[in-house]
Each structure stands twice: as structure tokens, then as C-alpha cells.
Amino acid sequence: QLRLVESGGALVQPGGSLTLSCAASGFTLESYAAGWFRQAPGKEREGVSSITSRSLGTNYADSVKGRFTISRDNAKGTVSLLMNSLKPEDAGIYYCALNSRNKWSASLDVQTYAYWGQGTQVTVSS
Numbered sequence: 001q002l003r004l005v006e007s008g009g010a011l012v013q014p015g016g017s018l019t020l021s022c023a024a025s026g027f028t029l030e031s032y033a034a035g036w037f038r039q040a041p042g043k044e045r046e047g048v049s050s051i052t053s054r055s056l057g058t059n060y061a062d063s064v065k066g067r068f069t070i071s072r073d074n075a076k077g078t079v080s081l082l083m084n085s086l087k088p089e090d091a092g093i094y095y096c097a098l099n100s101r102n103k104w105s106a107s108l109d110v111q112t113y114a115y116w117g118q119g120t121q122v123t124v125s126s
Contacts (some may be wrong), residue, residue: 002115009120012086016124020081022117024095030054030074033106035113036081038122040092041090042115048094049081049107056118059106064090086124093119 004027008020020036029099035050049070050059059071069082079096097113105112 001119002097003057003079003113004098004115004122006094006117008101009060009094009122011123011125014087014124016086017084018122020083020094020120020122020123022079022081023078023084024077024096024098027077027098027115029077029098030117033103034070034072035077035093035097035106035108036070036079037095037110037113038090038092039095039119040089043092045110046111049110050099050106051079052106053103057104057106061106061108066088082115083122086122088124091122094122095119101107 003025005023030118033052036048039045051070067085072079096117101116
């Protein structure tokens with residue numbers, strides 16, 4: 001069964017840090033590029049960060065550059081997102097996704113991702 005499960009979401013104060021994890025099962029993870037996306041209430045889902053299949057390339061939304069770091073461990077079947085200096089505008093449901101179209105592309109386009117997890121909630125508030 002193909003499954004992506006996110007974890008690590010929490011309530012954190014502005015300026016704080018969180019690490020999100022995505023566990024993939026049923027996939028040969030190195031066959032896919034991976035990405036993290038988020039969706040705030042009333043807003044469209046947006047790309048946050050992505051990483052190519054063998055970690056040769058990464059991509060970040062301008063709003064998170066310098067604060068977030070994406071990584072992956074294909075042997076363990078995990079993709080992680082380290083989030084530092086969190087801001088209230090970083091809040092939302094964070095989703096992990098796999099890109100089945102091109103494993104060499106670190107795309108932030110929602111449309112290129114076919115497999116999605118259920119999401120984990122991140123709240124940034126004092």
C-alpha cells in the first residue's frame with residue numbers, strides 16, 4: 001500500500017523551530033522527487049520546498065529561504081523539513097508529496113505531485 005505519513009507538527013512560538021518528518025511506505029523513495037507544501041485557511045496550497053531523488057538539487061519558496069532546510073534519507077524512506085525562525089505566516093497544514101513525473105526536478109508546482117500525505121498542523125503563535 002502506498003502511503004505517506006507526516007509528523008512533527010505542533011504549536012510553536014514565533015522565532016521557534018520545528019522539524020517535520022514524512023515516512024513513505026510502499027514506495028521506492030529514490031525513484032521520486034519529494035516536496036513539502038502548506039495550506040493556510042482560505043488559501044491555496046503552496047510549495048514550500050522540494051528535493052530531487054538523490055538530494056542533488058533543492059528548491060525553496062522565497063518566503064522560507066534561509067530558514068527552512070529539506071533533506072531525505074532514501075534508505076530509511078523519510079523526507080524531513082527543518083524549520084527555523086518560524087513566523088506566524090508559516091502556519092498551516094503541511095503536506096509531504098512525491099513527484100512521479102520527474103525525479104530530477106525540484107519542482108514547487110502542486111500539479112506535478114501525484115502522491116500526498118494527510119498533513120500535519122503547524123501553528124505559530126505566542
